[in-house]
Amino acid sequence: MNTTWTSVLSTATLVVVSACGPLNTKNASVGVFRGVVQSAMPDDSAAAAPSVEAAQALTRDYIEAQETNMLRVSIIDREATGLIFEVGRNGDKVTWNSPDGLSFVLEAGVLVATRGLGDDVMGSDVSSVKAALRSGGSYLRTIDFLDGLGQIERSVYQCRMDNVRTEALTIFERTYTTTVMEELCTGETHSFKNTYWRGGNGTIWQSRQWISAGVGYVGYQKL
Amino acid sequence: MFELDRIIGISGVLCAVIAATPAAADDDWRANYTLYGTPGIIDMPTAVAPADGEIATTVAVFGDTQRVTFTFQVLPRVSGSFRYSLIDTYDRSFDLQYQVTDEGQYMPAISVGVRDFIGTGRYSSEYLVATKTLGTNVRVSGGLGWGRLGSLDGFTNPLGIIDERFETRPDDSIDTGGTILSGQFFRGDAALFGGVEWRLNDEWTVLAEYSSDIYERETTLIGFERESPLNFGIKWQPRDAYQLGAYYMYGTDIGFAATILIDPTTPNFPSGLDTSPMPVGVRAEGISAAATWDNPEVETASVDALGSILAADGFRLHGAEVVGNTLRVRYENQRYRAEAQGVGRVSRILTQVAPVNVDTFILEPTRRGITTSSVTIRRSDLEALENEPNAAALSYDRAIFSDAAGPAPAVEWEDPTPAFLWGVAPYLELSLFDGEEPIRGDVGLEATFQYELRPNVILAGAYRYRVAGNRDEVGSISESDLPDVRRTSLRYGAESGSGIENLFMSWYGRPGQNVYSRASVGYFERSFGGVSGELLWKPVDSRLALGAELNYTLLRDYDLGLGFRPACSGTDCNSFVGDDYDVITGHLSAYYDFENGFQGQVDVGRYLAGDWGATFSLDREFDNGWKVGAYFTLTDVPFDDFGEGSFDKGIRIEIPSDWLFGTPTRDTSSTTLSSLERDGGARLRIDGRLYDVVEGGHQGQLEENWGRFWR
Incomplete structure (x- = not known):
């Protein structure tokens, strides 16, 4: 046999x-x-997950020539970088999509939701984060995830926002004076540290924010 | 028999799970699996309960004994096992263990179990066991065993205090096996057993035990030498997904075991890799949709656009219409396992396409061309709840569910997909554990086609061509007084190597409110062809469904051509005389969806050999689509006439493909581990029975999956 x-x-x-x-x-x-x-094959989870499309050779001229607003994002643990485009607006929330089907929703520069990353943020209330970006402070944050059984899992984090320094930030030939804000959040199973580069008028020009245990951090620059 | 048409699927599950699960966590000490594939030390059980829902498949070898065991944690306190082993002969066995109490600060965990409690009872034993963790890395267990576990230095049964009859253990098993051996439970001599698990670090555990099993049967029949009651082992678990063990058994033999662990509740990609949904089009922000569809040209163009957009996201639009301020669409979700996710994605697309005067959406998802439900969603709720916290629960509360038996929407959409579809793919067919030879199998090519006359009238077929295999070596067929409706199933296509697997047409309908119908004609499965009709009553919000099925079928020729044949007779079942075998079968069925995720089904009626009886099934359905269940059938065929196993029974597993890879699909891999295929209690196999078609679109499953509405 x-x-x-x-x-x-x-x-x-x-x-x-x-x-x-x-x-x-x-x-x-x-x-x-x-x-x-x-x-x-090695490194299978990263290979199987979609990534943000590789960035073109970006220049300020190219950015100015585009009709839609763009962000440059990278999913840091996956070493994936690319451009995402504004595709929708609902009140203060803006939806940004990548050409290969990922989406990120930001409210005043703070991540509210993602789709397509495998371990997405389904929704969150960031009003306390927006307030703390102006004045610092401690607050609670709630984030909805989707668990392995397809159920919404709510996680509550105790957070603290601090003004850590000012920094001159250059993004493709333009330089902004920014205040660097650090947000430290502690939850039951995970803790994370987000960083925001806030311009004088409140615009977040650059940021590094935690998404979920399965994805890690996303970084973005406003172009 | 263990029929595993999709063995690649199942082994694929195992490989994918091993490759992707994280390294073992150090804070909780999970169950160790024995050479019996059950929670315990080496051969002896412990009171440890594995994680709820955990599925462990263990392959173990020592001396001339081989065991393959499948253990499922049915409930947080209940473990069930099915085992196929080579002792002196191939043997099947079922075990159950119930954890009576959790471990406390001072109290040990206590479990009671029965091993091999159905059938021939070669491993028959019962036990009461206690387990206590000392410090963080030592687990000590001790117990009292009966049957085989009471065979070394057994003493008079302490239960004799209650009733003297406990002191003798009768032989309850019958020649054909298959019956519950309750008459011998906890009877006869008892003995003590125990052992220690010592965790060296996250990956390595050292095991030692005192076994109260004297291995009498193996010593007598296969020359097993047993010199010591002490067993020693070492276990390596570098990841949550598997355990490997090496053992020194009974002072004479070396043993090995490998266990693969699957936790259905933790997929690699919990939210899936589905592409992002279309964002909600908010009227206040301005959308590009028409103001109204009052103009027929605008209406046609808009429905056209809607159809194309839906098609790009895996939905097929059947039709749409605007009446007053309500847009109603009828569509089929072809991509997303959870119908709730389909409803969520379609409704977001509607916010972009619906005319501005529409404030209400009615979605009518369909399966096989018939509507399963009607979901009414307010446009303003979609605009208000998108990306909000708790959006899933809030949107579920605001949705309205009802029946959708009414006429189709006025404007049809012409689907450009051709009505005729075909495919060629490889197949691997294995039949395992069929008694004489443990594995038989074929590989080859399967050609399939599907022709859609109407969305609800479908002709489909499959033809297989064998490339290689040993399924043609059919052994002897056991004798029986019953017509060979299943007993000779190995002969189908065995000689010819190729043939028509199935070829039939089905017509689905909605004869009225809450009622679904199916009529089919053709070659339904390898053994039978004919006509089949079915009716199902199932209100959208009901946990109960009732069904009726009536079939007239004939027994097909072994060559899988278009012909039919008489039942066989004579020794070896080689004589075929008389008219072709035909039979009227039918069932009345009741289905009930229990709130705790269990699904029960009872079918009462007539089976293929002309026997009358009932089938009882119970499945645990996880919200992510996994199903693990068991069933048995009792009919008026006496156990002696039925043959080995006494009656038909088995367990079944269904794994959703999106769980494995994260990419959206409605495909599943399923398999059934059942007792030997015999003629009693055999039911017609037909694809597309109504309950399976309808269930996913009804409120029970929509609610369970509503977390994916916004995905």
């Missing part, structure tokens, strides 16, 4: 390559097999 099984398995490997036709996607086993092959 051993001989038979060797031949069966080797044939299986060969046959897997040959799936075709519009209905083949319905064959779950083929998809699963491909998934296994992919997951066997």
